[in-house]
Amino acid sequence: MDELKDKVVVITGSTRGFGFVLAQELLKTGTWVVISGRNSERLQSAIKLLEPTGPVDGYGKVTGWVCDVRDENQVYALARAAMEKFGHIDVWVNNAGYSAGAGVVLDIRPEHVIDMFMSNDMGTLYGTQAALHFMLPRKQGTLVNVYGAGSNGKAASPMGMYATTKMWITSFTRTLATEIKGSGVNLLAFSPGMMLTDMLANPIVVGERGKEKMNRFGFVLRFLVKPPQEAARMLVHALAHNRKEFAEVHAMKPWTPMLGLLRVAWENLTKTGKTPEYTLHYEEAYQPKI
Numbered sequence: 001m002d003e004l005k006d007k008v009v010v011i012t013g014s015t016r017g018f019g020f021v022l023a024q025e026l027l028k029t030g031t032w033v034v035i036s037g038r039n040s041e042r043l044q045s046a047i048k049l050l051e052p053t054g055p056v057d058g059y060g061k062v063t064g065w066v067c068d069v070r071d072e073n074q075v076y077a078l079a080r081a082a083m084e085k086f087g088h089i090d091v092w093v094n095n096a097g098y099s100a101g102a103g104v105v106l107d108i109r110p111e112h113v114i115d116m117f118m119s120n121d122m123g124t125l126y127g128t129q130a131a132l133h134f135m136l137p138r139k140q141g142t143l144v145n146v147y148g149a150g151s152n153g154k155a156a157s158p159m160g161m162y163a164t165t166k167m168w169i170t171s172f173t174r175t176l177a178t179e180i181k182g183s184g185v186n187l188l189a190f191s192p193g194m195m196l197t198d199m200l201a202n203p204i205v206v207g208e209r210g211k212e213k214m215n216r217f218g219f220v221l222r223f224l225v226k227p228p229q230e231a232a233r234m235l236v237h238a239l240a241h242n243r244k245e246f247a248e249v250h251a252m253k254p255w256t257p258m259l260g261l262l263r264v265a266w267e268n269l270t271k272t273g274k275t276p277e278y279t280l281h282y283e284e285a286y287q288p289k290i
Helices: 017-027 040-050 072-086 110-138 160-179 207-213 217-224 228-241 256-270
Strands: 008-011 032-037 061-066 091-094 142-146 186-191 204-206 246-250 281-283
Touching: 008 017, 008 072, 017 032, 017 040, 017 061, 017 228, 032 040, 032 072, 040 061, 061 072, 072 110, 091 110, 110 142, 110 160, 142 160, 142 228, 160 186, 186 228, 204 207, 217 256, 228 246
Parallel strands: 008 032, 008 091, 032 061, 091 142, 142 186, 186 246, 204 281
Antiparallel strands: none
């Protein structure tokens, strides 16, 4: 897509999972991609995997910096590093985030909830402030906030605490959209749906009630999960073609579950389907020290 060629895109939390796949898809458009992650070795490994083994016409270039989005100073350092290297930032994607575990809200350890909030929400806040600090004076650029399960405000057990952090991002993003309207900077909210990344394929399950609620996890994966490449291509397309000041793009449509059920029914009839591989990791429920 020529619309993205030579654009500078910063993606937080992109050494693996959806962020890494998004970097792959952006590089195909000739974009300059800045990836980031907490671990230096994993960062360098991701850069090597993203770099082509030989000259590829129209392929972008990748670089990266270590950044833990829970640390305000590290996020600002990432933004400054991108500015020093390229002189501007065209797109900033607040992608970093994770789920501490599946289980009922009373069973999740409070310290894990705090860590999730710091990563998913404060990381989004720090990234937003850093990106807009450089975009607003230019009156151009696109900020992307990644939604997730719970962003619609509905109950989301057994992912309730993760869903709460994502609902925070929804409210934050919609409020921000009203505050920067007319600034020249576009705001894009993207909900990728259920993707078969490591976070979903190796979930932590907390407590006995968590186990009960996850007993049909394999079936849910089978009819709802999609490869992250599909969502990444949808986001790349939106970045290339969206002209709205504020847009919310959802990979999962209202009819997606029904189509998934019909597909599974056909696969069962023709004996052609199979459940995606996954491993559940169990932890005991939190017991408050009262």
